[in-house]
Amino acid sequence: MSKLTRRLAYVAFMACLMVPAARAEDSNIVVTQAWSRATPGGSKVAGGYLTIENKGPAPDRLLSASTDAAKKVEIHEMTVNDGVMTMRPVESGLPFAPGHTVKFAPGGHHLMIIGLTAPLVQGDKVQIALKFEKAGEIAVSFDVRAMGASAPGPLSNATDPAVHAAAKM
Numbered sequence: 001m002s003k004l005t006r007r008l009a010y011v012a013f014m015a016c017l018m019v020p021a022a023r024a025e026d027s028n029i030v031v032t033q034a035w036s037r038a039t040p041g042g043s044k045v046a047g048g049y050l051t052i053e054n055k056g057p058a059p060d061r062l063l064s065a066s067t068d069a070a071k072k073v074e075i076h077e078m079t080v081n082d083g084v085m086t087m088r089p090v091e092s093g094l095p096f097a098p099g100h101t102v103k104f105a106p107g108g109h110h111l112m113i114i115g116l117t118a119p120l121v122q123g124d125k126v127q128i129a130l131k132f133e134k135a136g137e138i139a140v141s142f143d144v145r146a147m148g149a150s151a152p153g154p155l156s157n158a159t160d161p162a163v164h165a166a167a168k169m
Helices: 003-018
Strands: 029-037 045-054 060-066 070-081 084-089 094-096 101-104 110-116 125-132 136-145
Touching (some): 045 125, 045 136, 060 070
Parallel strands (some): 029 136
Antiparallel strands (some): 045 110, 060 094, 070 084, 070 110, 125 136
């Protein structure tokens, strides 16, 4: 490989890293840092983590998610009440206030991938379709990281959507 070819390949690779994971055409919703953890053989569930930013002037709502890699995907939230952590599906969708960013992470909001058709293997990608009330469907590629992996990087401006749930939908 020539020196010029290597440089062009490097520049192209770096440009790809700067592109958001997904964005619907004409949408103000931007999805980045989509990832999951590898699962042991026989496991039927996995978590999906990502960052969603509403760059628009109007609120939106994540209604559902789906994938061919599992029977269903649920939007989950974890809360602590009287010292007991509980996890439950978000039934009415998850609101995204204008100008806010929400990080789905272990121990908080996440996608629960249920009924896996095969184990998730480190290095693979899982395609998940996110359905928003206004932005429509956004296809997202989730990187499968090692079992026990932590998030790909901190995001200091991430906020909890519950704080912004008062936004008028």
